[in-house]
Amino acid sequence: MKAKIEAQNPESNLKNYDQVYKTFSWVEEEKYFSWSQTGKVNIVYEAVDRWAEDPEKQHRKALIFEKADEAQIFTYLDLKEKSSQLANCLAEHGLKAVDLLFIYLPPCPEIYLAMLACARLGVIFCPLYSTLNYNELEVRLLGVEPQAVLTHPDLIENLPAEAMDSVEKLFLITGPPLGLFHQEVSLEEEVPQKSKERRPRWLPAGAPLDLMFTSGAAGPPNGVIHPHRSMIGYRATGRDVLELKEGTVIWTDGDPAWITGMVYGAFTPWLYGATSVVRGDPFSASTWYRTLERHQVETWYTTPERIKGVVDAGQDLPDRYDLSKLRHIATVGRSLAPEYFFWVRKNLKLTPHETWWMTETGMICLANFPSMPTKPGSMGKPVPGVEAGILDDEGQPLPILSMGQLALRLGWPAMMNGIWRNEKRYQDFFSKEGWFLTGDLAFRDEDGYYFHHGRMDDLLKVGEKMVGPFEVEQVLCRHPAVNEAAVISLKTAGLQPQIKAFVTLNPGFNPTARLAHAVKDFVKANLSPDLPLTEVTFLDELPKTRTGRILRRVLRAREMGLPTKDPSSLQE
Numbered sequence: 001m002k003a004k005i006e007a008q009n010p011e012s013n014l015k016n017y018d019q020v021y022k023t024f025s026w027v028e029e030e031k032y033f034s035w036s037q038t039g040k041v042n043i044v045y046e047a048v049d050r051w052a053e054d055p056e057k058q059h060r061k062a063l064i065f066e067k068a069d070e071a072q073i074f075t076y077l078d079l080k081e082k083s084s085q086l087a088n089c090l091a092e093h094g095l096k097a098v099d100l101l102f103i104y105l106p107p108c109p110e111i112y113l114a115m116l117a118c119a120r121l122g123v124i125f126c127p128l129y130s131t132l133n134y135n136e137l138e139v140r141l142l143g144v145e146p147q148a149v150l151t152h153p154d155l156i157e158n159l160p161a162e163a164m165d166s167v168e169k170l171f172l173i174t175g176p177p178l179g180l181f182h183q184e185v186s187l188e189e190e191v192p193q194k195s196k197e198r199r200p201r202w203l204p205a206g207a208p209l210d211l212m213f214t215s216g217a218a219g220p221p222n223g224v225i226h227p228h229r230s231m232i233g234y235r236a237t238g239r240d241v242l243e244l245k246e247g248t249v250i251w252t253d254g255d256p257a258w259i260t261g262m263v264y265g266a267f268t269p270w271l272y273g274a275t276s277v278v279r280g281d282p283f284s285a286s287t288w289y290r291t292l293e294r295h296q297v298e299t300w301y302t303t304p305e306r307i308k309g310v311v312d313a314g315q316d317l318p319d320r321y322d323l324s325k326l327r328h329i330a331t332v333g334r335s336l337a338p339e340y341f342f343w344v345r346k347n348l349k350l351t352p353h354e355t356w357w358m359t360e361t362g363m364i365c366l367a368n369f370p371s372m373p374t375k376p377g378s379m380g381k382p383v384p385g386v387e388a389g390i391l392d393d394e395g396q397p398l399p400i401l402s403m404g405q406l407a408l409r410l411g412w413p414a415m416m417n418g419i420w421r422n423e424k425r426y427q428d429f430f431s432k433e434g435w436f437l438t439g440d441l442a443f444r445d446e447d448g449y450y451f452h453h454g455r456m457d458d459l460l461k462v463g464e465k466m467v468g469p470f471e472v473e474q475v476l477c478r479h480p481a482v483n484e485a486a487v488i489s490l491k492t493a494g495l496q497p498q499i500k501a502f503v504t505l506n507p508g509f510n511p512t513a514r515l516a517h518a519v520k521d522f523v524k525a526n527l528s529p530d531l532p533l534t535e536v537t538f539l540d541e542l543p544k545t546r547t548g549r550i551l552r553r554v555l556r557a558r559e560m561g562l563p564t565k566d567p568s569s570l571q572e
Helices: 016-023 024-028 042-051 076-091 109-121 136-142 186-194 230-240 259-271 285-294 306-313 338-347 423-430 469-476 513-526 554-561
Strands: 061-067 070-075 102-106 124-128 148-151 169-173 183-187 208-214 222-227 249-252 275-279 301-304 330-331 353-354 388-393 403-411 435-444 450-455 460-462 465-467 482-490 497-506 533-538
Touching: 024 230, 024 338, 042 076, 042 230, 042 259, 061 076, 061 109, 061 259, 061 338, 070 076, 076 109, 076 186, 102 109, 109 124, 109 259, 109 482, 124 136, 136 222, 169 186, 183 186, 230 259, 249 259, 259 275, 259 301, 275 285, 285 306, 306 338, 338 353, 388 435, 450 469, 450 554, 465 469, 469 482, 469 497, 469 513, 482 554, 497 513, 513 533
Parallel strands: 061 275, 102 124, 102 148, 124 208, 148 169, 169 183, 249 275, 249 301, 301 330, 330 353, 497 533
Antiparallel strands: 061 070, 208 222, 388 403, 403 435, 435 450, 460 465, 482 497
């Protein structure tokens, strides 16, 4: 049984998890939204216009965008008027409902205004990382064929001309057209001249809102589509997991091209009339502390990679900043190592709460809640309205403490409603009747907490016991020479697969054959002598997503001689 840390805040939004979970109803949750009475659905109305039309709340801060220590502040009225102007401009240039706009911009407020403008029109938006290279852009353009691209003149030369046939308009947020592509449009002079009024286009609840790419590692990325009705799940999880209330200041430090940055850095806070903080600078620990202090952040939704950066900067930094307003820290991306968990508790005086979800689920699905005990390393328990289970290969539920595939019972509102031009891949998630198959390995303990142990194709059988790669990696990291580790299974001609470990070393250790043997012996001695760990390979760094999740599938693809994308550009 994993150790439990007592509840951080029994008086949180979710005061009684068990009671709320038993009585929760998505139908009741839907009644908050105006469209439950009017039948008029559009997320931009619920997230922005409702507040902007209230004289007492329209001047509340909605977005604080800071870069190079200069902060731009947008009220709810600003977001309504500026997104309406941009929407009017896009519409005049021919964009209409169900068209698709790529947003390819460096960190800037225009990304958020463009998402709102698209939602207002019923146009599907797709934020892209500004770090994508020529080839990565080509794959996405050819695979999706958007009608328009919004970009910055500094990035325009990255766009592959041979993949732009579908693009009818290329919008530049600043400067005159460069003449590199046909039908370039400069928005700098046009947008301010447009009307500040643009009523949202009313849509079916299942109408597509966004397309978010998930990494394909050994294949092309998948374009996952989410509907406007996702707002029901956004609001519920914002309240129950992230402790949002009207007026809360939240900082979700993820890029909007990553679904966490889009969902919990924009739309979810705005559904609450909260303030969302966004930084446009690369990470540095002092900048992160300064942001928490300057903007009096109350909820910080971050990643283990960011926590690691803060920890590495030393424990003397936190005392230099006033973090008294910070009351809740949540993480996503991968499991938070125990040493980082306890460092945060000791030095930031708060318990970090891990969460789990996927681009395909559209919202947080499991979490450690502030109102109940936390188990370090756990994904937590299902959020109210989501039923989770651990299934065997036949799709049958497994008992507690059994390793199997994490699955979610169908029925939550933010679930993807398609994968762009890949119906087979979409249907694969639903191959067991009534369940959404995550592809993740996990087990549930006797208290109902779930623990992640890698992906399905990483499952290892040692004797009669199923072992996940995470368990092997934890033992590897206990060796004094090992800094980080990743494990994959390799198919062989025999019945028993072999295990290969990839490790990075701590300073002072050299990658020698003797050390590789010592590491193997250490793992077998501390886990199982039957563990078929046959090889240890030393790397300078492990392939990871931007959130810090180790990409075992990239390692596997390399072992098989398959092409892989640049890991630094990959997300979940």
